[in-house]
Amino acid sequence: MVELAGRPVTHLELTKWAFLLAHETPSHGGASFYDFLPYKYGPFSFALFHEADDLVRNGYLRDTKADGREAWARAAEVDARVGNMPGGLRADAARVVERFVSRTSEQLIDYVYDAFPWYTSNSSIRKLSKRPLAKCAVYTVGYEQWSVDQLLNTLMRRGIVRVIDVRRNPVARRYGFHKSTLTRLTSRIALEYVHFPELGIPSELRQDLQSDDDYASLFDEYTTSLLPRRQDAVAEVSHLVSDKPSVLLCMEADPAMCHRTRLAAVVSSQTGLPVQDIRGAECELTLS
Known part of the structure; x- marks a missing residue:
């Protein structure tokens, strides 16, 4: 999804895009995709962050900033991997990115919060659901x-x-x-x-x-x-x-x-x- 965006992607963006890929597309991200739980800014995946850190350590991603927030970008020396994704998953990921890449973080959060209130139950912004x-x-x-x-x-x-x-x-x-x-x-x-x-x-x-x-x-x-x-x-x-x-x-x-x-x-x-x-x-x- 970082490759599809064509720019650095904030941690918040990638987490929410991955969540929407899992919950609003036919592929659901694939058979062994990430699971999510309620956290400070809505749905979050500890496993996604763990694997992203591994990709940074192994030179596939690099840490950067975007709009003043922590972000990831594709390492310049790494070839694009999007073509290796299954066709249905690639199409679903592309649709999610195309739909949300121009939205602000606040707009993205508002959309996810309104559509999936359970994941606001640990939110530090606003809670639409209680544990x-x-x-x-x-x-x-x-x-x-x-x-x-x-x-x-x-x-x-x-x-x-x-x-x-x-x-x-x-x-x-x-x-x-x-x-x-x-x-x-x-x-x-x-x-x-x-x-x-x-x-x-x-x-x-x-x-x-x-x-x-x-x-x-x-x-x-x-x-x-x-x-x-x-x-x-x-x-x-x-x-x-x-x-x-x-x-x-x-x-x-x-x-x-x-x-x-x-x-x-x-x-x-x-x-x-x-x-x-x-x-x-x-x-x-x-x-x-």
């Missing part, structure tokens, strides 16, 4: 096959205000899910983050898991052997989920294949709260 607040329950979620933006947007839409990370080793190859990065990103959107590594399953116990029976045996051992030795941590989690809507976070999308479900059952028995996996059930919401 909901879920009723307390033992919520769980796995981020497998999701981007960090999709995860965080889903949690906000579902009214979650605290993430309880129950991974033993909070590292991930995919951007956004390493503990240090996730801590930083959640803090930017007013989500609390806490980590209980002692409630994860040690790596050595996860070796040679081949069948459903292997997983069942592992989770039985987790429930009957490990959790009884972690009563203080379980009690703290029980307090946290009763205090405000919180979610137990791990990697696996299928809750049946993750230890968080066994932990959730124990926490439910202590609190009397129902268990709900966020990818499988709607949360009961009120407006905060």
Whole structure:
């Protein structure tokens, strides 16, 4: 889209154009395009900025200024890449750029805000929507096959205000899910983050898991052997989920294949709260 614009593109412009490409075109930006969440100036993608920074470091883009704002421009020595885009995506991107390239930042923001009010819910300019607040329950979620933006947007839409990370080793190859990065990103959107590594399953116990029976045996051992030795941590989690809507976070999308479900059952028995996996059930919401 920077190439199509034929000029430096501000961070705000590129973010909003990419959002409109994802939400207002037939291609939706392609099968693995960016996800977006509400941020200071409407829809935003942490992953987009991360990848743009990589392109700057690798010499494909360069940092510059446009209209007094931070911007990106194509590096002079890099050949145009637009021709390598699939035809439908290229046409959609061109239409978005042609439609909005002459609009001011204020006009672009006004259009996006009016058309997509949810994404104003964290805005520092004006809010046309409020973040909901879920009723307390033992919520769980796995981020497998999701981007960090999709995860965080889903949690906000579902009214979650605290993430309880129950991974033993909070590292991930995919951007956004390493503990240090996730801590930083959640803090930017007013989500609390806490980590209980002692409630994860040690790596050595996860070796040679081949069948459903292997997983069942592992989770039985987790429930009957490990959790009884972690009563203080379980009690703290029980307090946290009763205090405000919180979610137990791990990697696996299928809750049946993750230890968080066994932990959730124990926490439910202590609190009397129902268990709900966020990818499988709607949360009961009120407006905060």
